[in-house]
Amino acid sequence: MGKRRKCNILIESNKESEDSKAVTLELNNSQEKSSTNAFQLLMESRLKSIGSNSPGKHRPVIEPECQELLVKRELKAKRVLSLQKMAEAKGSLKNKELEDFRDRTLKKQLSKQAETFKLMLSQENSERKNKTNENKEHSLSDIEIIDVNDTHLLDVKKTLQLCNMFEKSDAEGFSKKLTKKVSTEDMEFLSKLSPSIRKKENMMSYFPKVEEKVADTDNPADEGEITDTIKVKFKSKIMKTKSHRRNKDQKFSNNPQNKMEISRCDEIQDLTKSRKLKVSECSTSNLIPIDDTEVINDDKRPKRKTKRPAKYLDDTKVSSSDEELYIFTPKKKKNSGRFTVNKSTLNLIGIKELCQNKNPSIKENHENSQSQIKPMKCTDNKLINPLKLAPIFTSKLSNLSVAEKEARQKFLHSGIPQKLKKDNSQLKNNTAKLEFHPVVHIQQNIAKTLDKIEINFSSLCDSSNDSNLEINDNLFKSLTSMDEEVKQVIPSNQHDQENLLHMIKHSYHKFPVYRTYHLLKGKSNGENKDFNYPDLDNSIEIIHDLPNDFDSIDKLCWVEKYKPTSTKQIIGNFAAIDELKKWLQSWTESLVKTKKGGGSGSSDFDDFQDSDDESRETLRTSNNVLVICGDVGSGKTSSVYAVAAELAIKVIEVNSSSKRTGKIMLQDLQEATRSHKVDRGKSNSDNSQKLQETAKPKLPKKRGRPKKAKDLSKDVKKIENMKCIVECSSSQDSVRTDSSLILIDDADIVFEQDDGFCSAISQLIQSSKRPVILITSSLSCQHLQKFIQLGKVIKMHKFLPRMSGTWLDIMCVADTGICFPGLGDGLLDYYKGDIRKTIHSLQFYMVSYKHSTCENSQEIAHDKLSIEDENSCLSWTDEYNTDKTTQPNTSKNLVQQHIKVISLGAPLDLLSVWWSISNVYESHIENDNQDSKQLISISNGLCIISEADCFTKRANICDKMWYPKESASLNETQSYEYYNRNNEVSKDIARELGLLGSKCTTNCKSEVIIDISAPGYYTEREQEKIASRHHTLSSYLNLGAVLDRRALALDYWPSCRTICRLEKNTLNTKRNNRFCHYLKSLNVLCKNDYFDALSKSLNNAL
């Protein structure tokens, strides 16, 4: 007894001791009058918030209606049951079941409460055990239910209540115990969204019964919503009490502790609930019945009987005193009352979950719950009276069980005038959700208008799915090959490295295949990293911060791994690189000269600096600025590094990744140029020492490089690289350590914040004793103009696919052991000569391919492979041989497929489509002149493409070719076009049009396949050629004619072209005359050399 009391007090003190005053107030107010007042207030507030849905209409009707409906309910319940069976058979209507179960437990609980109520009225507190027995008799149905599901129910309740109390911590346990799919959150969500659920049920089952039943849940669910808002505060308190409880329980524990706790939780809730009932309903506030209800509630669970006696003794005494009331502060009451409602719904969900596997029990439950309602009605006459107090709810929810009404009433009553504000706010929340109904209804009407459509819907979906797939398949089959095919074919090309090299060699005789292979192989094994080291280490970033660890060559990507370390390894742009090298060499030589003149023998830089007045003069007069320009990925930066490494010049790099205001740049560079000698001189000289040592014994062999012994060829490669350095170091040893060059990367990129960049460069050029190299991707950059004029300009061109492709193939072999001869070529073509991009994608592609297909590629020893064939000294010029006949057909196909795989999904390039359509046109002209139908279709295709072009860019694709490609802009503003949805759609439309259009065009000529996917470098070069031709042509025109683009496009070029076409077959002699006529009419200055040039370029055109 004492324990119990303590416990209660503890709880109370923990929970809301400060509300004790409110409790007493409430007790006073708990008389009928005050409660009705509260109710009225509540009603008013509710009315306000609800608006026009006034409950007044329904008020008189309630009671008879209620009974009628209750009679009906049984029938309906059966129907619902059958429905449920169907639903279960379907297995898809779980949510609905949840709903039903929620209803049921609600009813059950409410009925329990009603019974306790009755007991309260009829019996006295002293005869507790008798009451419980009576209770059992009265609520036979209840007990049946419990017996049926006894353990389950308990379990469920346990877990679920725990969930409620400790939502966070126990949710997981809950989910474990009930192997359920729906998480607690979902359930809560369901309870929150009861209107929508109800709607769903309306839709799903067209039985009126269901609607009503679901309607019943409306209010409890609403209450649940309200409690949700409160819970936040509430939870923590309960948590505390719970922990206290746990301590107490251990003293009690005859039963397993879990159960104790749970039962206690139950007790609290039941207590509060019943208490509230009492307070609101009973005019006389006697304290004892509270305990009774508690007892009864507990009694319904047979298992708890054991612990009961002790408690009950406590309770009686406790309850008799006023202290007990502290527990039930008004706030607490309200909360807990709602809480229990919420809980009950959750309980039902839980039960439902449990019973899904046990259908019979569900049905039993169901029946029980139905039957349960009837006796309730009969017995609880007193409870029916209060019904009239809550007509609002009944107005909306056409029929309510007595118990439910009571619950609602309780809800209303629980709203105490003092708390009205709070309630009002809650109700507003509530009504916000209630107001959702009208909207939903409107939408439903819309749905009805679409009813006939829905019937057809499945057909649409199916067809859309199917047709989608089919269309895609067809399109891709005709235009691009699907990757499945490729997958099937690819593995067939399995050769060992030797064969592959043979093939490569065979396909391109002039290329030093094996030499390159060994070089690359060495690089892949990290043997040449010595050469990587110095130049990379020289960049300014690295001076500033991190030490690079080159310990594991695996860490490098291919671009780094295989980058050239000397000029010999650079393929392509030979002239440009020669020029660069010469420039640098001459520069260093001049430096040496001045140095020797100034103070010979002194390697000390400071001395040099002091004594160089005249050398500065010479530097200023001599160009010490070099501008390298070239496209992206043409190897500008890496060739500078390679040349610098070869000449053993240190590179100080300034790039756009760091801040480049004039101040910072000058500071950094001047510091670097002064201090480098200290930290770099030693290591470099050490390095050179080593190199010399290693290189010297092999120097004689190097001379005989072309016909080298097999095992030495690798070394030869090395030596070759070393040679340069050795030469440099031997000849200009002192210079080598000191010299450095300033490399300004991305010189065309100057941000607004980088003010003073240009002036800093010019200052550097003026004052510095070092060569300055600017790297830019466009020459048209304004701020660079003066440097371009001042210094020398070296242009780098893109790599030519043929030769570099071979090199790439060899690289693949060297690294992965597999390759597809020609793939490098094709890919480089696809990426338009951008070798870095090609290497990157090759790395991605080949490595993944290697790992996915053949796990163990055999490594062939080097000596086996090095076959003497290096007779062919490649003439390092830009010429390239276009005999493709040697390439095997099969591998060509393979390569094409590979490229298609890589390029799959690339955005449609309308320019290329347009370009290839014109090809179709021209081939068509050659073949058959008369078929106008095909011409029409081709023109149609062109028309479509122009439209598509119009939809996307609102710019002329054909213009693209004629203008020089400008480098990327530097604007900092974001383009919001990115977020425009319309843009997406128009792009889609254009793409679809392009595909369809080209398909239509190709349909007429099946043998010509328009190559949409891969524009390629070849075609681009071709385009460029034509563009340049047109540029030269128009350069002969007077300015007025050039500016008049319309005349140019419509008159001049086409007529020239036709003239050429016609003239092609005639004799050369007459041609000039005809041109004269035409061109004179165009006001072209008629000089002879112009005509010659024109006729020449026109000749080339065809």
Next chain:
Amino acid sequence: MSGDDVTIMEVDEVEPATSKSVASVSLKTAQLPWIEKYRPQKFSDIVGNEDTVSRLAVFAKAGNAPNIIIAGPPGVGKTTTILCLARALLGVAFKDAVLELNASNDRGIDVVRNKIKMFAQQKVTLPPGRHKIVILDEADSMTDGAQQALRRTMELYSSTTRFALAANNSEKIIEPIQSRCAVLRYSRLTDSQILAKVVEVCGKEGLSYTEEGVSAVVFTAQGDLRAALNNLQSTAQGFGHVSPDHVFKVCDEPHPMLIRNMLESCLKRDIHEAYKVIAKLVKLGYAAEDIVGNIFRVAKTLDAPDDAKLTLIREIGLTHMRVADGLSSPLQLAALLARMCHGS
């Protein structure tokens, strides 16, 4: 360092996958939106683009992946792939060795020059073949200037740091950046792939659904799995049951079946029938852009000869251009109908 904060912040939301305790996982995942809840954690779970994904999986095992750009339409798993790759490569070190920046982060020149560079210079101890990863999500929304500032950083620190970029539109990424990466292209998911995933999620969530409802979700998604899951979730939470009318109520699009009927009547040159539909749609308050967009989507899948389809799409494109320019009056839609009837 400033780089650190970001990494930690970004990583937190991914954390539940790696945390061991079932408790927190189930709790956290239960609160997540479905797109997060069902975001694949392994390569094998990623839907679509199998070829590319399997290749990336190889790199996840072998390490030393090159810089990559994944380009593709929204909702096909670009970010997911990158996160999977990073997780597979770095494992426990994910927190320290990943810098993730998306469009919500400031990614101006200063950030690139300071934060990213600092991160690239940081030293993190990683197993051989592994690198720090900088993830730049939605890289096409980076300004050109920021991209320019990035280009040399990507190269210089390639021995320690790799970049993974995701972008919708690879054209918006400047050529130099593209040149420093392997560009992987993702295509739209096929409807069947989305259908399979949606059905799977329905099963896991215990949803009640009809075949038509799920197909409606697939239609509204248009190859965008994220949109599909979002639509599915909102339908499920709003109505509890996935049926076509629910789906279209949630997504609130012009009903494709109506439009399909309209197009069919257009092909039959029955302008009165067709106009009824348009009038209804306009009356329901749909914007002209939405209507035209949906007409296009339906027309794309229409079961008609190519020529007819082509003419339809041409007209639709023309109208869309006008509507996008601001001429969104119903008259334009009517004119579209007239031209479609005339043309077919």
